[in-house]
Amino acid sequence: MGQVVSTPETVGFLLVPRFSMIAFTAALEPLRLANHISGRQLYRWVLLSPEGGAGEASCGLRIAVDSAMDAAPSLPTLIVCSGVDGHWYDDRRVLSWLRRRAAEGVELGSVCTASHILARAGLLNGYRCTIHWENLAGFAETYPEIEATGELFNIDRNRFTCAGGTAAMDMMLYRIASTHGEKLAVSIAEQLLHDKIRQGSVRQHVAIQPNPGIDREELAAAVKLMQENIEEPLDLLALSAQLGQSRRNVERLFRKFMNCSPARYYLGLRLQRARQLLCQTKMSVMEVAISCGFVSATHFSKCYRDYFGVAPRNDQSSHRVRHLIEPVRQMAGVK
Template sequence: MLGTVPRDLPQTIGFVLVPGFSMIAFTSTVETMRLANRLANRPLYRWPLFSPDGNPVAASNNIALTPDGDLEQASQLSTIAICGGQGVHRAVDRSFISWLRRMDRSGADVGAICTGSYLLARAGLLDGYHCTIHWEQLAGFAEEFPDIEVTTELFEIDRQRFTCAGGSAGIDMMLNVIAMQHGHELAARVADQFMHERIRDRHDHQRISLPARLGVRHPKLLSVIELMEQHLEEPLSRAELASKAGLSTRQLERLFRKYLHRSPARYYLELRLNKARLLLVQTNMSVIDVALACGFVSASHFSKCYRDFFGRTPRKERGLPPHGEPGGELDDEVG
């Protein structure tokens, strides 16, 4: 397993690159192993690359990498990592899912980097395991796979499964693996080469703190925003938000106007609409299900709010053509 000392060196971890994979998530993971090899002055790791068909595959930044082989050749390995990126749910096909299941039956350790966790979930390989995924994908993942134990950790290593949230978290996952397998001193030297000030634990937050994100440090305002983020599916009323924060509704309005230059209702609506956009572009949920998951009781109201905010309807967000009678597009959004 990834978190145990390997029997033989170098340890081989095959990377399956899905079209549109995240380059930073991939290179963060691989470069950590490369530096470990260099500083140890011996080959501790190797990382052959594969694509579904063996052809070059482009990352989300349009840089294409040439793999060493296809899925059939990757089947010979005992450890594989699926590298995903934006739009990973559109990369799913039956042959890929069947291959993942065969790898599981063969006893391989099957892991995922960034949104690769979505593919493992579709294959049923995360049932009964703890897993993680990039914070931007968490809402959609939880909606589509409600029975899977998904966390906000930087990475998870759970028996024959390992998942990493992506971004620079690949560095931290592999630094922790290197420390377990080859000692903390080597891991610290690798971190130093990266100018990575510390080796983050898996429990470290994926996102920067709310005050840093908003540039606001008013404790009661922050507590209200946290409440809003926790109650997107069933929004709280203005009075409920104020009461829970120990404020009057007038004080609540003043705080939002002073620090965020909008009303609490407007800020709350924007949170819900931004979550809706993530669900639309990251999942195959129907538009009406997205609306309900974001606290809208009417598909037509959701579509109007969405169009007013983003300048396009939910269907157009997905690149789908409008349908139905002229002027009837809002009601057709439920499909």
């Protein structure tokens, strides 16, 4: 049952440069449809940007905003929308503004990579949160004191975070159901052709099943076990024993469905995790190597170069240079 609400709830959306358009619209559209289906104005929304200019999404589209954040009206709820390179976003004025809103009792949310921004502002200490699976490892390394769950969305007291993409839709539908009833939330989901409202506790599917070709329970279990043992990799005998399978059967499954050996697939998972850490954290190459189960930087560098075609240090440097240059290029109108 929902609560009886007589006045519309106003939700602010702070659009950080290069925010994810799909996560933003997935959070906003359920509010619009709540008004449309109910025939009442249950929600209002205010779009903000740090400086007041149009917010530019990662896809290049620009969204007109209502005001700069400093001129924003009083808001009971504020959602920070981020996207590409949100893990590097460190605008001190924005972080200070968010801390002031939190001190005023504003309920704070995030979509996609914006959990990084709330964490950098010190606003997720003591809270459970989540973030997109691609950023989860980097977030955990950067903020080891914060519990990051890897679930679709988390609502913990006056903080709510989601993984981005369509997870933002599930989170907002959950919030609408809590306030205005499940019947309205279901009607909204039907309008969106969203056949099932997922609970926040659902694990991000890609984190467990990284390849859409995995449709066998035994293979999915093997991949999940590999992902859970990146820092201290299991050898094939230990992996097979934990799965309750013979070594030969595990090898057969990977050869048949993944077209490679279990060891090769496992190495790929570790190297992909390594690339996330190199590009999303300030960890050194040696620290990343150890975190991903390599006993030496030399061996790690060789495997990385063979897999990605570039040395880890060069890959890390080029990513950080792109992070610094891309905003300048966009401001100058260079495509």
